Amino acid sequence: MTDAGRATDEFMDALKARDPHEKEFHQAVEDVVSAVMPWYLEQDDLRRAGVLERLAEPDRTISFRVAWEDDAGAVQMNRGWRVQFSHVLGPYKGGLRFAASVDQSVLKFLGFEQILKNSLTGLPMGGAKGGADFDPKGRSDREIARFCQSFMAELHRHIGPDIDVPAGDMGVGAEEISVLFGAYLRLTNTWHGALTGKGCTFGGSPVRLEATGYGCVYFCELMLGARDDTLEGKRVAISGSGNVALHAAEKAVERGAKVVTLSDSGGVVVREDGLRQDDFADIRRIKAGRGRLSELDGAGLDYRDGAKPWGVECDVAMPCATQNEVEEEDAATLLDGGVKAICEGANMPLTAEAAGRLREAGVLHGPGKASNAGGVAVSGFEQSQNAQRQSWSRDEVDRRLKEIMKGIHGRCLDMHDGDGAGEVDYVRCANLAGFRRVAQAMRSFGVF
Numbered sequence: 199m200t201d202a203g204r205a206t207d208e209f210m211d212a213l214k215a216r217d218p219h220e221k222e223f224h225q226a227v228e229d230v231v232s233a234v235m236p237w238y239l240e241q242d243d244l245r246r247a248g249v250l251e252r253l254a255e256p257d258r259t260i261s262f263r264v265a266w267e268d269d270a271g272a273v274q275m276n277r278g279w280r281v282q283f284s285h286v287l288g289p290y291k292g293g294l295r296f297a298a299s300v301d302q303s304v305l306k307f308l309g310f311e312q313i314l315k316n317s318l319t320g321l322p323m324g325g326a327k328g329g330a331d332f333d334p335k336g337r338s339d340r341e342i343a344r345f346c347q348s349f350m351a352e353l354h355r356h357i358g359p360d361i362d363v364p365a366g367d368m369g370v371g372a373e374e375i376s377v378l379f380g381a382y383l384r385l386t387n388t389w390h391g392a393l394t395g396k397g398c399t400f401g402g403s404p405v406r407l408e409a410t411g412y413g414c415v416y417f418c419e420l421m422l423g424a425r426d427d428t429l430e431g432k433r434v435a436i437s438g439s440g441n442v443a444l445h446a447a448e449k450a451v452e453r454g455a456k457v458v459t460l461s462d463s464g465g466v467v468v469r470e471d472g473l474r475q476d477d478f479a480d481i482r483r484i485k486a487g488r489g490r491l492s493e494l495d496g497a498g499l500d501y502r503d504g505a506k507p508w509g510v511e512c513d514v515a516m517p518c519a520t521q522n523e524v525e526e527e528d529a530a531t532l533l534d535g536g537v538k539a540i541c542e543g544a545n546m547p548l549t550a551e552a553a554g555r556l557r558e559a560g561v562l563h564g565p566g567k568a569s570n571a572g573g574v575a576v577s578g579f580e581q582s583q584n585a586q587r588q589s590w591s592r593d594e595v596d597r598r599l600k601e602i603m604k605g606i607h608g609r610c611l612d613m614h615d616g617d618g619a620g621e622v623d624y625v626r627c628a629n630l631a632g633f634r635r636v637a638q639a640m641r642s643f644g645v646f
């Protein structure tokens with residue numbers, strides 16, 4: 199075993215001993231630590247400053263009760279959290295997730311990833327994540343609004359444009375952000391950009407809604423371009439059917455690709471000759487009513503109950519649903535189907551085993567902290583517009599989004615230590631580029 203391998207194991211043993219049940223958090227930290235350790239071991243000053251140990255411990259975790267009344271008048275109770283992980287590069291920044299599966303481990307993995315993702319954008323943003331174990335599925339709009347108001351009754355004490363600026367994530371879209379922002383206004387009597395993802399008529403940025411999916415496609419094109427290839431004519435399998443998946447699908451089609459799948463937790467819709475704009479409109483309508491893709495059965499689409507997208511032959515896979523949705527056997531299926539590239543719209547959608555399988559096979563792999571950073575980058579633009587009391591045009595924001603994705607891709611290439619002949623390991627390079635910027639700031643700030 200190498201020195202770096204031994205040091206990574208020792209680091210992970212200590213982390214796991216501290217919080218033995220936080221499996222997702224362990225996975226996210228190990229991905230980073232194993233990538234940066236060979237470089238870190240050579241940085242005596244960073245090691246003396248305990249940078250890696252401090253970075254893997256959140257600045258603080260706020261946990262609180264969220265009580266709310268359902269439509270039948272019964273009081274319901276959920277748990278809310280905000281994990282403020284690191285603000286060395288700027289105010290805490292990261293989304294809010296409402297889902298039954300949310301717990302401290304999930305939010306710590308997301309918050310930890312967010313530090314390096316935000317660092318990669320080059321913008322002044324720290325890393326955080328929050329949310330609640332509240333499942334919006336099956337809840338009425340009024341129940342969701344009451345939940346959001348109760349959630350903000352506590353959260354407003356901990357956020358603000360120079361402190362912490364949450365946004366949406368799974369289960370928190372434009373409607374929820376609007377209600378959360380309304381509650382924030384009432385509680386603080388102050389209009390400033392304490393949340394991003396707001397509606398464009400009241401302080402939101404053009405393209406924020408689309409930015410994560412669009413940015414993922416731009417990043418995929420940059421990876422393919424570095425291999426003198428393009429997205430045009432490629433078969434693209436996408437999972438999920440929410441904000442990120444649908445915007446990635448629309449942009450991929452616009453760029454000449456054939457999007458062959460979308461999915462939800464119930465199954466997958468397949469169109470072998472490529473999904474069309476009217477399919478996206480139907481899916482959007484169903485999802486707006488919190489329906490299932492199975493409702494599309496019989497609409498000319500092939501719906502496969504209980505299946506995942508990865509069994510459908512594709513050149514490019516874009517997992518855009520949730521963490522660990524691509525398991526080792528899915529990776530094997532993708533390889534059998536001839537996949538050439540995987541570009542993550544979701545956060546940590548591959549298990550460590552799946553990622554290892556694809557790496558061994560030489561598949562291009564754009565990790566979420568690089569490829570899905572377009573969303574938070576446009577959130578950063580929304581913060582700038584709010585601070586300047588300005589509103590940029592759609593074209594201006596899209597142009598800046600493309601520049602950001604190009605910048606992230608360039609930072610990854612800067613870390614590629616091959617001679618140009620070898621393939622770029624985007625996972626290693628993104629981790630190293632994101633980490634180095636944060637580590638240098640931490641060393642400069644002294645010990646806290």
Ligand SMILES: NC(=O)C1=CN([C@@H]2O[C@H](COP(=O)(O)OP(=O)(O)OC[C@H]3O[C@@H](n4cnc5c(N)ncnc54)[C@H](O)[C@@H]3O)[C@@H](O)[C@H]2O)C=CC1
Binds near residue numbers: 369
């Ligand atoms: N919204 C944003 O700007 C950003 C989102 N992300 C990540 O992208 C992913 C998707 O987020 P959004 O699209 O915003 O959420 P969303 O709530 O709009 O959509 C999530 C979608 O995933 C599907 N889904 C959930 N579990 C699934 C499973 N096990 N298998 C298949 N489909 C499943 C749901 O049916 C839904 O269609 C998450 O990992 C999120 O953290 C990353 C960066 C920014």
Ligand SMILES: O=C(O)CCC(=O)C(=O)O
Binds near residue numbers: 312
């Ligand atoms: O826009 C933001 O602040 C956060 C986006 C997000 O949650 C993510 O990048 O995973």
